[in-house]
Amino acid sequence: MSFWKKLEAVDVRIIYLILWIAIGIPLLTPLYLPLSISPDTVLYYKAIEALPAGSVVVLGMDVSPAGYGGELGPQARATTYHLFTKPVKVIFLSFWETGAPLIQDVWKNQFVAGELKNKKYGEDYVNLHWIPGSETGMAAFAEDIWKTVAADYKGTKLADLPMMAKIKSINDITMLIVIETGTPGGPEYLRQWQARNRNLKMLIGSLGVSVPGNIPYVASGQYISLLRGGRGATEYQRILNIVTPTDVQSADAMTMSHVVVLVFLLVGNIGYLALKGQKGGKK
Amino acid sequence: MSFYRKKELPIAITALCAVLAIFATYFKVPEAKAASTTVQTWMLVIVNFAVTVGFVMVIRMHKKRIDKRKPGEKSWMFSAWLIAVLIVYALLGIYGVESTRTGAPTNDPSFNWVYNNAVVALDSAMYSLLAFFIASASFRAFKARTKEAGVLLISAAITMLYNAPAGSTIFGPLAPNFNSLGEWILNVPNMAGFRGITIGAAVGAISLGIRVLTGRERGYLGAGE
Amino acid sequence: MAADLATMIGIYVYALFALGAYSFTYKDNSFFRFAEHTYVALSISYNAAVSYGYIRFTAVQPILTGKDMTFIIPLLIGALFIFFFSKKYFWLYRFPISIVTGTGMGLAMSGTISAQFLDQVIATVRMPLYVVDKILGFQAMDTLNNWLILIMVLGTLAYFFFSIPPETALGAATSKLGLIGRWTMMIAFGSAFGNTVMTRMNLFIGVYKNLLRDYTSFLGLAALILIVATLEGQRAKKAEQKA
Numbered sequence: 176m177s178f179w180k181k182l183e184a185v186d187v188r189i190i191y192l193i194l195w196i197a198i199g200i201p202l203l204t205p206l207y208l209p210l211s212i213s214p215d216t217v218l219y220y221k222a223i224e225a226l227p228a229g230s231v232v233v234l235g236m237d238v239s240p241a242g243y244g245g246e247l248g249p250q251a252r253a254t255t256y257h258l259f260t261k262p263v264k265v266i267f268l269s270f271w272e273t274g275a276p277l278i279q280d281v282w283k284n285q286f287v288a289g290e291l292k293n294k295k296y297g298e299d300y301v302n303l304h305w306i307p308g309s310e311t312g313m314a315a316f317a318e319d320i321w322k323t324v325a326a327d328y329k330g331t332k333l334a335d336l337p338m339m340a341k342i343k344s345i346n347d348i349t350m351l352i353v354i355e356t357g358t359p360g361g362p363e364y365l366r367q368w369q370a371r372n373r374n375l376k377m378l379i380g381s382l383g384v385s386v387p388g389n390i391p392y393v394a395s396g397q398y399i400s401l402l403r404g405g406r407g408a409t410e411y412q413r414i415l416n417i418v419t420p421t422d423v424q425s426a427d428a429m430t431m432s433h434v435v436v437l438v439f440l441l442v443g444n445i446g447y448l449a450l451k452g453q454k455g456g457k458k
Numbered sequence: 459m460s461f462y463r464k465k466e467l468p469i470a471i472t473a474l475c476a477v478l479a480i481f482a483t484y485f486k487v488p489e490a491k492a493a494s495t496t497v498q499t500w501m502l503v504i505v506n507f508a509v510t511v512g513f514v515m516v517i518r519m520h521k522k523r524i525d526k527r528k529p530g531e532k533s534w535m536f537s538a539w540l541i542a543v544l545i546v547y548a549l550l551g552i553y554g555v556e557s558t559r560t561g562a563p564t565n566d567p568s569f570n571w572v573y574n575n576a577v578v579a580l581d582s583a584m585y586s587l588l589a590f591f592i593a594s595a596s597f598r599a600f601k602a603r604t605k606e607a608g609v610l611l612i613s614a615a616i617t618m619l620y621n622a623p624a625g626s627t628i629f630g631p632l633a634p635n636f637n638s639l640g641e642w643i644l645n646v647p648n649m650a651g652f653r654g655i656t657i658g659a660a661v662g663a664i665s666l667g668i669r670v671l672t673g674r675e676r677g678y679l680g681a682g683e
Numbered sequence: 684m685a686a687d688l689a690t691m692i693g694i695y696v697y698a699l700f701a702l703g704a705y706s707f708t709y710k711d712n713s714f715f716r717f718a719e720h721t722y723v724a725l726s727i728s729y730n731a732a733v734s735y736g737y738i739r740f741t742a743v744q745p746i747l748t749g750k751d752m753t754f755i756i757p758l759l760i761g762a763l764f765i766f767f768f769s770k771k772y773f774w775l776y777r778f779p780i781s782i783v784t785g786t787g788m789g790l791a792m793s794g795t796i797s798a799q800f801l802d803q804v805i806a807t808v809r810m811p812l813y814v815v816d817k818i819l820g821f822q823a824m825d826t827l828n829n830w831l832i833l834i835m836v837l838g839t840l841a842y843f844f845f846s847i848p849p850e851t852a853l854g855a856a857t858s859k860l861g862l863i864g865r866w867t868m869m870i871a872f873g874s875a876f877g878n879t880v881m882t883r884m885n886l887f888i889g890v891y892k893n894l895l896r897d898y899t900s901f902l903g904l905a906a907l908i909l910i911v912a913t914l915e916g917q918r919a920k921k922a923e924q925k926a
Contacts, residue, residue, distance in 0.1 A: 187598070618877040653806075
């Protein structure tokens with residue numbers, strides 16, 4: 176059996192083991208590989224920086240545990256930290272039942288917790304927890320927030336949350352930042368919120384897999400900008416200067432994983448062409 | 459068969475609810491808006507009952523597996539475990555809601571502990587299994603057999619190097635040029651392709667909606683007359 | 684003390700379930716099936732608990748306190764879902780489904796027309812095909828890109844036009860434009876694959892980082908699972924050979 180045939184027939188578990196080792200190395204010792212910042216992330220940062228004082232921002236934590244653990248957690252934490260450095264009011268909510276408990280996990284982040292000391296719950300930020308119904312829930316919320324949401328995550332009525340006194344519908348919201356795993360997500364917010372309030376600014380933090388589908392909305396101006404998955408999160412952390420050694424390890428591991436997949440692609444295709452050549456030669 | 463048992467009545471209800479929602483969106487009639495908002499608020503309550511169907515269905519399916527077990531087989535034990543966990547965690551959640559007097563069961567520490575250490579672990583691990591399959595597919599399946607596949611492969615390779623935080627550094631002084639190429643692929647051909655798909659999908663969604671409203675699409679009503 | 688113990692047990696539970704799920708890549712085994720069944724159970728029961736919480740405090744509470752009795756209506760309609768399991772009264776199940784489908788469809792359609800159809804078409808049509816900057820003058824690259832986008836969008840749409848016969852002149856032109864759309868989509872799907880790789884790898888990196896919080900749990904449980912999976916595999920092979 177030729178070398179290329181043997182390589183093609185290699186046990187798939189060896190490929191998995193290579194992946195474990197390649198990603199494990201930077202997670203054990205950070206390599207501090209360089210990183211450039213893309214224009215999308217700079218635009219995302221500038222959009223939040225430009226928020227006037229007193230703006231009402233909704234942060235939609237529409238995430239699954241898997242998405243949060245991978246790419247969306249760093250995005251959510253960096254965005255929350257950035258918002259808390261500004262004199263704006265933040266409403267946290269989720270249309271995913273799995274995303275709502277993770278809002279409190281975002282608050283536990285060391286940088287976010289530091290900024291939270293200067294904020295007062297009920298006056299500067301609220302957590303409206305989970306709203307069911309997917310797109311219908313979004314429409315109901317956009318029409319009448321007080322009718323849709325009975326209380327916050329602790330059971331406190333909206334009437335007892337001072338900042339909610341003047342926030343009744345989508346027309347009272349300046350910006351929406353969606354951290355999305357899938358459906359319901361950005362397009363649903365576009366259909367139900369931005370369609371009702373054409374002045375609503377939208378930013379989106381998405382999984383890498385959703386980036387190609389979201390780019391047309393950025394190009395048309397419906398979204399101001401987006402964070403491109405894990406890469407976007409890493410860049411945003413650099414701009415905000417909130418990078419920890421763990422974040423560096425994640426970025427290096429991301430690079431190593433891509434290199435491994437590229438090498439597999441290259442070797443697999445070279446082998447295919449070599450075998451094709453051998454079969455052609457025999458003919 | 460009586461009129462109220464046939465599919466025509468639910469189809470009429472579907473059409474009425476849809477027309478109300480569309481009318482309230484496009485016409486500024488306060489009464490229609492109020493009616494539409496009320497129906498939407500009610501729908502948020504109604505839709506939460508749908509989980510009972512899944513709950514009961516899973517219990518029935520796994521109980522069947524336990525009842526049909528053969529001697530020496532051990533797989534029924536996993537079904538028994540599933541039913542036990544299902545009922546216990548649901549009861550823990552109900553206890554969490556009642557004890558904390560809030561709508562969020564995760565306010566209860568025990569329920570939250572299981573969520574953070576079990577649900578999060580399982581959800582993350584199950585979805586991340588795809589990382590392994592993508593790696594093996596890259597080696598075994600993703601071959602440039604045709605010109606189109608070759609173009610797809612090159613586009614994928616450039617995107618991967620662009621996405622990797624340090625991917626462009628292999629190009630040394632040409633790194634900014636490579637980044638520009640990556641941005642171009644994302645913002646021009648990728649954007650154009652997905653824009654065309656978005657517009658096409660929107661047309662498809664609207665036509666499906668019209669089919670449902672006019673009763674031509676009845677799959678959502680289940681089998682039978 | 685109790686909090687530390689809960690955290691430590693939590694780390695082991697996390698490692699058990701994560702490694703149990705990953706063990707599928709080595710061999711199908713009991714740990715994977717245990718993790719799989721637990722995942723199904725916890726997902727459904729979590730949803731059930733959260734739904735109960737919403738119904739309890741949004742609909743039931745206003746009725747009990749007398750603040751809003753109209754919530755009786757959605758509660759009664761929602762309860763009809765249970766007739767899914769009845770052959771005789773299955774027709775009752777169709778009422779809540781029709782309300783949910785009708786409302787959702789109406790809202791989605793009205794939003795789709797503007798957000799995903801009109802706005803995208805307008806954005807394409809409004810692209811300047813001769814880009815001039817006030818200070819820098821004519822922008823060749825931007826102009827070329829806009830022309831490419833226009834042709835590629837039209838090409839992608841033309842690719843999905845199956846109702847024009849290719850024998851006609853219009854059909855032939857649509858086919859040629861469709862060819863441009865085909866190549867556009869190949870590049871777009873390549874980009875999509877590249878981005879998918881990033882997401883899947885980041886999902887794995889997230890779990891891997893959590894597993895490395897404690898080496899004892901990670902390595903100990905990994906070794907245990909590998910041994911059990913190997914022994915189970917050998918036993919299954921022997922049973923097959925005997926049969």
